[in-house]
Amino acid sequence: MAKAKVAFSKEYLVVAQNASGRDLNVPVYKFKSNLPGPKVYLQSSIHGAEVQGNIVLFHLLKHLQGADLRGEITLVPNCNPVGSNLKSGEYTLGRFDPVNGQNWNRAYHYDKDLIAQYANSINPDSDIDKIKTEYRSKLKVSIEKKLNNIWGLGLAECLNLKLQKMALEADIVLDLHNGPVSTRHIYVPEYAQHSAKFFNIPNVILIPNVFSGALDEATFCPWWSLKNALQEKFPEKEWDFGVEAFTVEMGSQEVIEFEAGVADSISILTYLSHKKCFVTKQYSPKEMIRRAVYLKDYKVMFSQFGGMVEYVAKPGTVVEKGGVLARVLNIDELDNEKATFEVIAPCDLIPILHFPSASVFGGTQLYKCFTNYFEL
Amino acid sequence: MAKAKVAFSKEYLVVAQNASGRDLNVPVYKFKSNLPGPKVYLQSSIHGAEVQGNIVLFHLLKHLQGADLRGEITLVPNCNPVGSNLKSGEYTLGRFDPVNGQNWNRAYHYDKDLIAQYANSINPDSDIDKIKTEYRSKLKVSIEKKLNNIWGLGLAECLNLKLQKMALEADIVLDLHNGPVSTRHIYVPEYAQHSAKFFNIPNVILIPNVFSGALDEATFCPWWSLKNALQEKFPEKEWDFGVEAFTVEMGSQEVIEFEAGVADSISILTYLSHKKCFVTKQYSPKEMIRRAVYLKDYKVMFSQFGGMVEYVAKPGTVVEKGGVLARVLNIDELDNEKATFEVIAPCDLIPILHFPSASVFGGTQLYKCFTNYFEL
């Protein structure tokens, strides 16, 4: 078996400019093997407070140093230098642009028309690899056109597009996030459901072919849509482009844990190993119960009151219908029976994450929950 | 000519609850005539820093006290008690929910399917007034269903829906806003272009039948869509429901000016007078040049740099292609010719508003501009 020769590089990509007129850049670590294999792109901390992914990339990088890699792996830690550095009080206000509220993970590019148009240009005996190259080149042009708009571009959009230009080249894209107070979970496109069991992650959300602005969707929707278009047009052929993309939620925001990051990195290496990113198999998936929901069954429980909340139900635990999710204190009624009340589970569910602060206004996302979940 | 008898009422509507568990309410001032006429709904300050509209409602209310009103006018000043009270530094962080970045003016309700469904139930000789009543009742049920969701509702959505329930009853809806540093302008649905000349507002943006979450769209899109569906189905009849909705931008945020508010209120009274909201005509529109653009030609100029900006071009003035919009200081190059540079107009344009701070990151909305504008 051939031993891989792997070239390593570290570069910096300028993604923004601050009010002092200084360039803000992100580090781009790249391992490139002489052996053919999938191209992989990983980034972390597009939401500035979601930092555990950086630890995961650190452990991955250590593993890759000396690993028998095939193909190519690109790692972009701390990929949002604006969001990562925006403090408001002691916490990091990293989920949206402080100027306009734009979510940092909702301005990736998706051009529905381009897909339809390109699908029309394909004939049934086109070579899959050639299609991939050609399609990528068209998607890239489409992104670059946006980046070069004479009227400029919004900050989040500009950041997203510059990252997406790199991610676009990859067959496998992993966007590392955290929930507020959260158990580990992963977003998987429905067509790649079979891949979910190669991650050591017990909670799986299966998402449809709908673009809402995130990197995983921006990565797989064009290929999924193209496949659908071609499959319908030329049903006799199996159209598989081998592109998969995931949003991986590595626990709670505002926290890094080096030790937990080792397990997180092994989870990813197990999947990559399955995808033949290494000459030799690295890890086997852990035996564990993996529960899944369709996105429509991943429910938000909003507060229907303002007050102070104890989150009684812990993320990842099963709660039956009628069980207590949260207990609320009402400071105006401490002397009577309305002093406290409970938030009750409206059906059987598994809370996956909850709001990180005890103080809530009405209309706050208290919990996000699996309902109608099933074992994978 | 009959003299109107007008009943006045003031009530409070609870729209949210804060973290202390206290109800947050908005005042609802209502004038109701015994004479038939249009129902009008006005609100101000859904974006908490945009406060001039409150002054305008104050002057309107003074005018209405004793006026010969027909129909009904509802005034809801300071309609967002969360956004109005959120300070961050000396300014009001009132444009979006501080928790999740949700724009306070983007969570109104629109149900495309309901429209199609309802259109199908109409026959060509249905009475317009009966349709209006029935349709409103269906829209209301649709909103209430959302409000009563067992899983709850987001804060902005809840606020928006409670206001929309009131606005829904009106034939005329005016949502009073301000730009950052801004000249007066108004958003008008394309089909109501003829109404634009009854406001004393020199800059008019004509918007298509597309719902993006704002109150004006949430108000007119259902009627416009219904009209389109019926017109196509029964072309022989003229389907006109007489509903109009506008977003009116009353100058710059963070500022109130009592005197300027008088003119603003007269501008609105002029339009209402034209719509027969009064027994006797109140005001005639001012002779003035009114310039309009289609929404697609209302362009955002983003900064393609970070730095300190002097906004050279003043809102409302004509700038020719190649003219200077802004001048930028680069603090790292004060000793050489790169110390300053200019932002140039890429085409003939009229800046309508600009960013309110000299300090900008790359990707900031420097200006919003009329291009390809024309006289109304």
Next chain:
Amino acid sequence: MAKAKVAFSKEYLVVAQNASGRDLNVPVYKFKSNLPGPKVYLQSSIHGAEVQGNIVLFHLLKHLQGADLRGEITLVPNCNPVGSNLKSGEYTLGRFDPVNGQNWNRAYHYDKDLIAQYANSINPDSDIDKIKTEYRSKLKVSIEKKLNNIWGLGLAECLNLKLQKMALEADIVLDLHNGPVSTRHIYVPEYAQHSAKFFNIPNVILIPNVFSGALDEATFCPWWSLKNALQEKFPEKEWDFGVEAFTVEMGSQEVIEFEAGVADSISILTYLSHKKCFVTKQYSPKEMIRRAVYLKDYKVMFSQFGGMVEYVAKPGTVVEKGGVLARVLNIDELDNEKATFEVIAPCDLIPILHFPSASVFGGTQLYKCFTNYFEL
């Protein structure tokens, strides 16, 4: 033994007005016994994100309902309606006025000159109780004078003074706080060191007679200073006014725990029982190691770098000189030995609290630590 007759009342005190012109008030729960005894004042959440104290007051209140109280106890939960409701991202920006950065617990009143002046008016055979009444009345006038300033008063100062007017009447004042991520600890004036062992709190900070703006200091400094002045002037008499004040830190901010609050309330009841606030003894102090430091030995460890931090040393644990406090990730050096480094304890210490976010700029309070601590 006489059974107490206890009157209960609930009132609301207006402490501020928001930008909507609405009064903001705090609930004031009061238990007043017909039997003589100390007056006690407790408040919680002057820092808006420090919410556990509200739970403690809830449990206290439940205990007091039916208890054999002597004297009087006033409970003011959620005493800062501005700070409690200021969200920035998902967290509560409750430590300072968002407009000007003023710490909500640093604007209480202290008038050095008044103390000196009053001390001069005392003769050696003045009655202690009469002095207390008279002195309180002078302090009250001094506060009211400030509150009635024709030029007005800052928001934090106004809030603080209105609360202080109530606290001023009490012999015992407890201000309930939380640390960021924190073990339980208490601030005790040096002269009341003997009282520390009546709380079930393992970590005690002994503070000198220095006023820095906080409520505990504002409460005891005037009495401590008066005592010192009189003791020096009339050394033959023991001048003891029996006033004690504490800042009690009930764990971590942003969190409420009903169960833990029971223990917290018992800790306070134990102290109050010792101070003869009840006809019958309620609780005995728990046997536990209580460690103390002088304030000068309660050290802040600042970050001397920016980066992502894992807080290795847990609050409340003993760390020896040279032990690891924290581990830091450097995202620009993931490929080499500078990828991580450790923050080391410069001496034997006990970390009491640490910063609640993994992301830190240089100059951030990483830890606050006991050094040179001793057993009480």
Next chain:
Amino acid sequence: MAKAKVAFSKEYLVVAQNASGRDLNVPVYKFKSNLPGPKVYLQSSIHGAEVQGNIVLFHLLKHLQGADLRGEITLVPNCNPVGSNLKSGEYTLGRFDPVNGQNWNRAYHYDKDLIAQYANSINPDSDIDKIKTEYRSKLKVSIEKKLNNIWGLGLAECLNLKLQKMALEADIVLDLHNGPVSTRHIYVPEYAQHSAKFFNIPNVILIPNVFSGALDEATFCPWWSLKNALQEKFPEKEWDFGVEAFTVEMGSQEVIEFEAGVADSISILTYLSHKKCFVTKQYSPKEMIRRAVYLKDYKVMFSQFGGMVEYVAKPGTVVEKGGVLARVLNIDELDNEKATFEVIAPCDLIPILHFPSASVFGGTQLYKCFTNYFEL
């Protein structure tokens, strides 16, 4: 007359590190003449939203290129890279550390004991220049000791001390600020009152020898105190160290104006010319009325209500007792005579600056005003 030979240099000083672990630096522009003369230090934007000073430094720098300089001038624009880049909404949250509320201009170093100690070491025939050198060296050691604290240092303190180390070397220190909405004014130490007339600034605040943390105080208090100590000890000798420091308020925050900056720079050059910083006189002071107050008469008018405010009295204009300062709208009383009320001047005054937002809580600094002012 000798022509000066002036060396120019540009360097960068690292003053902080962000959460990405990246160094944050400030540019340091320096002109050094071969001819003896005063050392001058200027900085701008320590409060991140106060940006006009950067324009002034730009114009000064252009003037200095080729000027007949004596001594040495150091220019540090945009001297707070943290504050300058902290957006919250559209504005810059640049007045305090977002983590802890620490004002960026209140953590400079002042060591009272060192002064007393050093004064004791002086004998009456010590040479002034030697004293200056020796004293500076001691102050520098004192700052460096703080910077090298094994426990680290707070972010604002660290930034301040690094800047102060440069400012310490200068005889003349100018710290360029802006007010919120403000007319131009200047803070002048009482002993340097005669220098006020060399600036073209109509409003002068005379400040006493009290250290409150700002750079101007940190600069002049040590010298003023030393002078006082020596003057008392050796009254026969005139102890003058020739050190002056000013906080110059160049109009309103959040705004840059290139043209206005030219006049601002001429104002400063006029003063510097008077202080013999140039071989030939550059400018003469403008004839203008200069009004002054003692700091105790520079009054803050706080809002005693929450609501929406029109700032009727413009900064820099004379308002008589009883005149209208502001007009307030009360949205809950639009239908009656309490809809609006006025804020009245309690005495003759000149408003110098006002709050930049119409929306105020109770306890907001509405205006800062000259009272008991006099002509210089």
